[in-house]
Amino acid sequence: MRDGAPLVAFALSGLRPEGSPTAEGMRPVALARYHDLPGLRHDLPVVLVGASRTEEAVRSLSDVIDATAAKVGANADGAKLAVHARRIEEAVRRRVAAREAGRLTELVERTAQESEDPDFQSSARALKAGLVADGEVVDAGPDLATSLMRHLWRTAEAGKTRRFVQDAERLAFRLDGVLRAALVHTEAARAPDALRASVGTAFEEAFDFASLSRVVASSATPTTVSEARRHRIEGLLATIRGQRFFTNATASNGQAAHEFEFDRVEAALQAVRMREHEAVVLSKAMAMAELESEGRYDEHRHDPVFAAYGHGGLEGPDQERFPTPFVAVGAAAMTADEAEALLDVLGAGVPIKIVVQTDDLLGRGGEGLRRVADLAFAALRLGNVFVVQATASGLYRMRDRLARAMASPGPALICVYSGGAGTPKVAPYLAAEAAVEARALPVYCYDPTAGSDWRSRFSVADNPHPERDRVPHRFEYEEPGLARKSGEADFGWIELVALDGRFADSFWPVPAAEEVAAMVPASDCLDHAEFRPPDHLPFVFLIDDEDRLYRAVVESRLIAEAARCAERWRLLRELGGVENSHVRAAVAERERAWEERSHEPRTPPKVEEDPAEPTKVAPIESPSPTEPSSDEPYIETPRCTTCNECVAINKRMFAYNANNQAYIADATAGSFRELVEAAEGCPVAIIHPGKPRDPSEEGLAGLLERAAAFG
Amino acid sequence: MTTGATECLLQLYSDRHELEDYQKGVPRWCPGCGDNAILAAVQRLCRDEGLRPEKTVFVSGIGCSSRLPHYMRTYGFHGIHGRALPLAEGVRMSRPDLDVFVNMGDGDCCSIGAAHWIHAIRYNMNMTVMLHDNQIYGLTKKQASPTSPIGLRSNTTPGGAVLEALNPLTVTLGVQNASFVAQAVDWIPDVLYQIVSAAFHHRGFSFIRIVQRCPEWLPKMMDPWLQDPSRVLMLDHEDGIRLGPDLARVYKNQEKHDPSNIHRAREIASTLDPIPVGVLFRNDSVPCYEDLRHDDRLRTAELIGKGLDAEFDKFTVWPEGREA
Ligand SMILES: Cc1ncc(C[n+]2csc(CCOP(=O)(O)OP(=O)(O)O)c2C)c(N)n1
Ligand code: SF4
Ligand code: SF4
Ligand SMILES: [Mg+2]
16 A cells, blocks of 8 residues: 555645656546447437428438338338348438538438449439438537527428418408409599400400490499508508518518527627517507408507507517527637526527537536536526527437427527537547536426426436436456456546546546555545545546556545536436425325324225216206296297297287397287287297286187187 | 417407397298297307307308398308308308308208218318208298108199108218217207307307298198107207206206217117207317318419419310410
């Protein structure tokens, strides 16, 4: 055992003697197995499909090729096609990995052209012709996140444009119709030339249009559209046609359409502010046009309402129909002020879609992590923002949620780590996956549209072993005596740092023979404040190129940062309902109560008999309480069929109620004879004449006899 | 989803309508004609649903019953004998913003219009369809219709009708895509109203056969049923219609029938006596033809002109050397 003093000094301050070992060329033992990296990447590259729904806008290359091969193979030589499809997929993969750009059809075509095998060529062409989806093919790389998110955003926005264009064209068409109809009544429309033009070429010579004009002018009907209305409609049409929010909507007034893609947060925010008024004006014009096109605009009622329209800004569907700005920004390019302003705007609910990307979590003093993870965490607390934290390698897996984030009406923040910086020996996507495992960048999704509680909105389920603080790994290593052994090690923040070549001298690998007693696993130091140098020296397991295992002492400043990371993970996990302390306490309380109750004597719960539903409903037998005395005439009004018979006999005596059913409105308004005749004429026999009022009425005896039939 | 200011504004000041707002003229039907009751029910429905008269259209063919649109202060289309349904389909297709009602006689629907009827069921376009079944040609003065009972003496069957009557309910229930089938009688207005209302609320082709009395030509025919409430079988269900306590006391012959059960619906439909009244069948999941064939294009004059030209060109005989 060696003298521990230099190690203690190193752990406390990072000072080390000249020539002491560093982690240069070593990697965390948990990654021992990942020698062969490309085998893992199965969902990349992706095809950015030209689809009308965001849910269908991103597919993996393998998925598209498989589906196409299955479809095309169904009516061809399936087995051969499947083999060729594999080769084509491989070729396309190689092309995009070599940064060759293109749509899938183009890449397949180039692959076909380069082959000399006519069989293969014909398969490739068949596959190309039958592709189930087409679009740009994008591989892992620094642009993946931005390209993919921009594509999803554009897909969602295209849907909005379609809907707006449809609405605008419908309204413009109908308003035009109103103006055109009004024109017909004007003098200009009755002029001989106008009449000639409206008749068409076939009968140009058949009429005397001058006389015709005199005739129609003499039968002038007053115009149906007031000057004010015509003026208003023309104004609406001008606003709708001159709008700059959507391209290819109706005609344009020549001004360029607004830009909605930005690479600076500040620029996007400024654009949002500047266009707010313009959006209100357009939204108002659409609402007024809707009323006008239905002929329901009432100046008296609507003018004051529209004068105040949009004073508090647009809301709900009125706002949602407008384009949502998209900002893709590198974390490094974003200033602290911008981040601050961004959170303000997101918190205010301004719909804006922001993608913040970094390839560097640890460099420049952990700047990347702070920009990305802290920003996402801060946005999460706002409650109304759709937040996704992801790695470029996991984007495909999270595509449904990302699609929802882009299509949802409110603000969204997508924070993506793509890996790459500081880990030249490790593929970027692996570095990204490592950051997830290390809990440095847990992946999560908070969808405020998914429900009203955390359980439906928030998920950390995409993280490996979400129930654990750290992800354990089994590993194998060589003992100095060349014996093969295996063990278990965590993969956490400190291991992630060890993967980054720029921090090699924050580690001091100690050969087995030189270990000192104070060395304790770094993970123990995170949970217990009393683990501190000089009594305790934190270490992690590293292996060298020959798979030899070392315990490497860690600079203690890394421990503080690691503890912060672990803390953040625990909080996120609780929010995600995993290992939630409130739930644990509530369950414990329940169990205790249950335990207590189980000592009491139990009464079996009452089982309610569920009587089978009788098929025949037994009606209630009782005389109607509403039946009046038989002295007064009455009608069983609910049974009246509105046949007009009785009301035709005497309108004042018999009348219809609000439902057009007859009742006796005034028994004194007519004779007993009329009552009896109505009763006889009533097809459903619901008129009851009662007793005569006037004992001197003529022929009373006979009438009474006839009335007897109606009670 | 919150409502935008626009939506609120469109709903603001939506006028309240009274019964009179839907009434027009004095019906020219014979006193006691069941058509009056049907008119009263639809006017009440329009009022209760607050239907805007300019957004409502009644389409009919030819017959006494087909005069109904004249008495509605809404849009109407008094069409050609037997052709109410194709007209209504055209209205529905081109003006999905309108509520469409169809009124047909038994001759109209089941005789000359039978082919249209069958296909309209299959198209399942959203409209409320009332078959005023008086079992006779009323307007043309008492000729037998397909629904006239066997043995009925009429001007065309002086020795009595020789064939069994066609049953509009079983026919409708036999066609693919039937989505709403009900039966009403004109003399129980509250139930008639409820059924028309249920039909209106069903999205699809809602078919109601209404047993309608024609006191002019068949004055006593329905009397046995009128006088004996037990000869009406009331179908009661939460997904159909509910009988109020007053009616339940009179119409004691009731059955709890679930309108989703098509097999039982077909059995009930075959029952002639007692007359079943209520919703026999309902399936909300049948797609509507106008949704399947929805076309976003604006129906501009140019588009319509082009379509018509294309149709006419199919039949055009072009002069030598001037083919299109
Ligand atoms: C194409 C055509 N054929 C025949 C007629 C003559 N016609 C007018 S109404 C009618 C039948 C009416 O009976 P129904 O449809 O049951 O209606 P109702 O009068 O009974 O209500 C007939 C045959 C016509 N108008 N047009
Ligand atoms: S006669 Fe009878 S059915 Fe006709 S309106 Fe009068 S009460 Fe109603
Ligand atoms: S003939 Fe018959 S159906 Fe026609 S109006 Fe008269 S009663 Fe009604
Ligand atoms: Mg008839």
